Structure formats: structure tokens, C-alpha cells
Amino acid sequence: MALYEHVFLARQDLAQAQVDTLAETATKIIEDNQGRVVKTETWGLRSLAYRIAKNRKAHYVMLEIDAPGSVIVELERQTQINEDVIRYMTVKVDAHEAGPTVMMRKGDRERGRDRDRGDRPDRGDRPDRGDRGPRGGFDGE
Secondary structure, three states, X not given: OEEEEEEEEEEOOOXXXXXXXXXXXXXXXXXXXXXXXXXXXXXXXXXXXXXXXXXXXXEEEEEEEEEOHHHHHHHHHHHHHOOOEEEEEEEEEOOOOOOOOHHHHHHHHHHHHHHHHOOOOOHHHOOOOOOOOOOOOOOOO
16 A cells, blocks of 8 residues: 555634544545554644635644555545635655654754753843944934
């Protein structure tokens, strides 16, 4: 069987429970057609680069799938029909990533960066720069 990554974006006005139900529905479609979901990641509500169908944000969900191509055709057909899904993309991959994906590690990096910033002084702790002197204006001063 082939390996795939399926990412879909759900409308911003959905509750997290409804997004989880969408992921469970996709999982059920895959498993009913002799496929297998290896991993499911919910990336949360994120801003979109541009507005899609009046949505500025979307819930991102990624499924790592081990299934034949016919299962993907059925999954995409069902996803296309669903009004709660505003975009989706399925990509065939050579191997699934071990551990969390880049999107999940990004949050860890940001938390680590915030922790590192605790050692640096605040801008308010800088020494006084003194007077900058007269500034040239438009009226010849």
C-alpha cells in the first residue's frame, strides 16, 4: 500500500469537537475501504494567508495514511462534498515522519525561544542614549 498525507482546512466557526468529528469521519472512510490511518494531528486554528470563502482563519488537521489509491479517491470525493471543509490536499510520500511534524515542533521552538528571552534585559534596562542634538527640518532649521 502507498503512504499519503492528507491535510484539510475546516471553517473557522466550527467548534473543536466538530473538527474532531470531521477527522473521525475521514478515518472511518479510510478504514472502511481497507486503509489505515497511521497518525492524526490537529494543528489548531491558524490564520490563512488570504481569505477563503469569507474565512480569515481555519482549523488545520493532518492525517498520515497507509492505503491504496482507490481509498484516497473516495476520501477526496467525500471531503469535496463536505461544506465544513474549505480546502484539502493529499500528497503521496515515500515515508512518514517519525515523531511530531514540523508544524507541531514549531510551537516547541517558539516556547523555547520565549524561555531564552528571559535571560536578556528588557529595552527599559538600556542605558540612556543622551540627547540626539538638533534635527534638521523642512523650514531650514
